[in-house]
Amino acid sequence: MTEFSAAAADENETLREGIRRYVRNRLVPLEERVAEEGAVPDEVVQEMRQLGLFGLTVPEVYGGLGLTVAQEVELVIELTWASAAFRSLLSMNLGVGSQGILADGTDEQRNKWLPRMASGELIAAFALTEPDSGSDSAALRTRARLDGDHYVLDGSKRFISNAPLAGVFTIMARTSAERLPGNAHVSAFIVPRDTPGLSVGQPDKKMGHSGALTADVYLDGVRVPVSNLIGGREGRGFQTAMKALDRGRINISALCVGQGRRLLHEMLSFSADRHQFGRPIADFQLVQAMIADSQADLYAAECMVKETARRCDRRENISMYASCCKMFASEMVGRIADRAVQIFGGSGYMRDSVVERFYRDVRLFRLYEGTTQIQQLVIAKALRQQFEKSTANGEGR
Known part of the structure; x- marks a missing residue:
C-alpha cells in the first residue's frame, strides 16, 4: 500500500504526535535512571x-x-529522540522476531505467535550470532x-x-552438517523460553546501551516440535533472516536519524x-x-532512509539501498556524537553528560545487524552484478 487517504x-x-509527547515527557526524564539501573522500568x-x-x-x-515501512520510519525517528534502550526493548517484536514468521511462517505459526508479539505479551529475541560466527553468520555451529x-x-x-527478557526465541541452526549452496543448511525454529534445555547467561557488560539487555543463550538437548520449524521446511532459515534484515536495516537507520536529531538539539542548546x-560559543564560526x-x-x-522506506513499500528490491542507509546513517550519527562531545568540551567527557552517554551508545550502530564493512561488501557486490548484467545486455558502454 503506497497511497494513503487523508x-x-x-x-x-x-x-x-502522541509518541513524540510520550517520549519527551515520559521517557527522556527516565534516561539517567535506565542508565544507572541497567533496565527499562517495568511500568x-x-x-x-x-x-x-x-x-x-x-x-x-x-x-x-x-x-x-514509511510510517514505521517516522515513528522510530520520534521514539529514538530518547535513549536507544527504549527502542531496543521493542526492536525484535518490530523486526526479525515477528517479520521472519510473517514472511515465511505457516498460517498456524502466524496465528499462534504474532498476536502475542503484537500485544507485548511476549518479548521476542532473534538468535543468530554465535561465539565463532558473527559476520559469517552462515558458519554457525548450533545443530538441529x-x-x-x-x-x-x-x-x-x-x-x-x-x-x-524474551519469552520466545527465533533460533537459527544447522539442519545439515555440510555448508550447502544458498546457505540451505540453515533453518529457523521458534523456541519458547520455558523449553527444557534452554538457558540464558548473565546480562552482558557493554561499553554503552545500558538498559538494552543482551546475553548468551545456551541450548542443551532442546526439543521443539516439528511444527516450530518456520515455514515447515528445512533450509529456509538464512533466506528468512535476510528478508527481515532489509527492513531491520532501515529501522536501524531511522534509529540513527532519531539519535542524531537529539544530539544536534543538545549541541544547539549547549552552544547557545x-x-x-x-x-555564546554559538557565535564562533568553528562551532557553527x-x-x-x-x-x-x-x-x-x-532523505536516504525515507526514500528507501518508500521503495520498500513499493515492493522494490532494496537490499543494496538498505545497506547504503545502514552504512551512511550509522557512520553519520557517530560523526555527530563526536562533534557534540567536542562542542561540550570537558563537560562532554563527563559521565553525567547526555552527549557522553549517547557517544557510547551510538558506537554500536556501526557493528550490529551487519558492520559497516559488511554493508560495503553488500553494496559493492550488488553494483558489480548490475554492471555485469548491463554489460552483457550491451548497455552502459
Whole structure:
C-alpha cells in the first residue's frame, strides 16, 4: 500500500504526535535512571504495551497496527529522540522476531505467535550470532537434529538482544552438517523460553546501551516440535533472516536519524547557553561549522532512509539501498556524537553528560545487524552484478 487517504494520514500524524509527547515527557526524564539501573522500568514496559508500540509493524489481522515501512520510519525517528534502550526493548517484536514468521511462517505459526508479539505479551529475541560466527553468520555451529516428530537443538548464541527478557526465541541452526549452496543448511525454529534445555547467561557488560539487555543463550538437548520449524521446511532459515534484515536495516537507520536529531538539539542548546570571551560559543564560526556539518549529515541520512522506506513499500528490491542507509546513517550519527562531545568540551567527557552517554551508545550502530564493512561488501557486490548484467545486455558502454 503506497497511497494513503487523508483520514489515514491524519491518523498516522496523531499517532506520531502522541509518541513524540510520550517520549519527551515520559521517557527522556527516565534516561539517567535506565542508565544507572541497567533496565527499562517495568511500568514503562507496561505503558508501551498499552500504547501498542510492540505491534507497530504486525498486520492488523494479528492484532498490530500494520504500519508501512514509511510510517514505521517516522515513528522510530520520534521514539529514538530518547535513549536507544527504549527502542531496543521493542526492536525484535518490530523486526526479525515477528517479520521472519510473517514472511515465511505457516498460517498456524502466524496465528499462534504474532498476536502475542503484537500485544507485548511476549518479548521476542532473534538468535543468530554465535561465539565463532558473527559476520559469517552462515558458519554457525548450533545443530538441529530431527528425532521423530521433534528437533533436538544443541549449541550456543552470543550477544542476543532481549535474551534476559524474551519469552520466545527465533533460533537459527544447522539442519545439515555440510555448508550447502544458498546457505540451505540453515533453518529457523521458534523456541519458547520455558523449553527444557534452554538457558540464558548473565546480562552482558557493554561499553554503552545500558538498559538494552543482551546475553548468551545456551541450548542443551532442546526439543521443539516439528511444527516450530518456520515455514515447515528445512533450509529456509538464512533466506528468512535476510528478508527481515532489509527492513531491520532501515529501522536501524531511522534509529540513527532519531539519535542524531537529539544530539544536534543538545549541541544547539549547549552552544547557545555556554559563554566564552563574553559571548555564546554559538557565535564562533568553528562551532557553527560543526553544527552545519551535522545538519547536512543528518539531512542526507534522513532523505536516504525515507526514500528507501518508500521503495520498500513499493515492493522494490532494496537490499543494496538498505545497506547504503545502514552504512551512511550509522557512520553519520557517530560523526555527530563526536562533534557534540567536542562542542561540550570537558563537560562532554563527563559521565553525567547526555552527549557522553549517547557517544557510547551510538558506537554500536556501526557493528550490529551487519558492520559497516559488511554493508560495503553488500553494496559493492550488488553494483558489480548490475554492471555485469548491463554489460552483457550491451548497455552502459
